[in-house]
Amino acid sequence: DxxxxxxxxxxxxxxxxxxxxxxxxxxxDLSQAYIIKADSDxxxxxxxxxxxxxxxxxxxxxxxxxxxxxxKNGKGYKxxxxxxxxxxxxxxxxxxxxxxxxxxxxxxxxxxxxxxGLAIVKHLIEAHHGEIKVSSKEGQGSKFNxxxxxxxxxx
Ligand code: ATP
Ligand code: MG
Numbered sequence: 725d726x727x728x729x730x731x732x733x734x735x736x737x738x739x740x741x742x743x744x745x746x747x748x749x750x751x752x753d754l755s756q757a758y759i760i761k762a763d764s765d766x767x768x769x770x771x772x773x774x775x776x777x778x779x780x781x782x783x784x785x786x787x788x789x790x791x792x793x794x795x796k797n798g799k800g801y802k803x804x805x806x807x808x809x810x811x812x813x814x815x816x817x818x819x820x821x822x823x824x825x826x827x828x829x830x831x832x833x834x835x836x837x838x839x840x841g842l843a844i845v846k847h848l849i850e851a852h853h854g855e856i857k858v859s860s861k862e863g864q865g866s867k868f869n870x871x872x873x874x875x876x877x878x879x
Contacts, residue, residue: 726758726767726792726803726872733771737779744784748775751791758792758801761875766848773841774805774868780837781866782809795871800854806867812860820858821846845870852876 727750734748741748752758760767771790778788786808795802812820812827819825824839845868849856853876860866 726760726801727752727754727756729764729768729771730790732768733775736772737775740776740779741788744779744782744786746779746782746784746786746788748788748790751789752793759874760801760872761877762852762872767852767872770845770848770870771803771805773845774870777841777868778805778807778809778866782807796873799875800871800873803870803872804867806865808865811862811864811866812858813862814860817858817860821856 789806791804793802816827821842823843826839846856855871857869
């Protein structure tokens with residue numbers, strides 16, 4: 725259940741988000757179940773990496789919105805993690821899924837990442853026969869969309 729996985733991730737990042745006064749909102753029907761066939765630990769890893777980035781690259785008082793929408797005529801879901809953070813230059817977008825790639829290394833070194841988070845997400849979503857897409861505006865925010873089949877074996 726996608727909703728369960730999101731709840732687990734929120735428990736893991738709760739403290740960090742609070743410290744930065746970042747609000748995380750779930751923008752979907754909380755009373756519904758969103759069942760897919762997936763490796764739940766690895767799916768959780770994908771969501772955790774995206775939400776951790778959203779927190780890391782969003783200044784204080786920002787907002788993160790997690791949404792679930794139907795995809796492929798009900799045969800899948802689009803799960804989005806959107807932030808009001810620093811955003812990503814269009815010219816950098818093609819490279820952010822590369823291993824060890826970090827934008828503006830000098831500035832971001834203090835924030836301690838290795839540049840593997842998104843490469844892992846891309847690897848895992850492809851192993852699930854899904855897709856990841858990103859749209860972003862520098863200075864305004866980013867939106868990462870995961871496209872997941874309800875049953876990857878039949879699609
Ligand atoms: P880690 O391995 O700890 O995740 P990382 O966060 O630097 O390190 P990735 O998660 O792969 O590595 O992200 C790659 C780069 O893409 C980041 O260094 C950052 O420059 C940019 N980036 C990723 N997510 C966002 C986001 N939500 N907003 C702005 N920039 C982002
Ligand atoms: Mg990261």
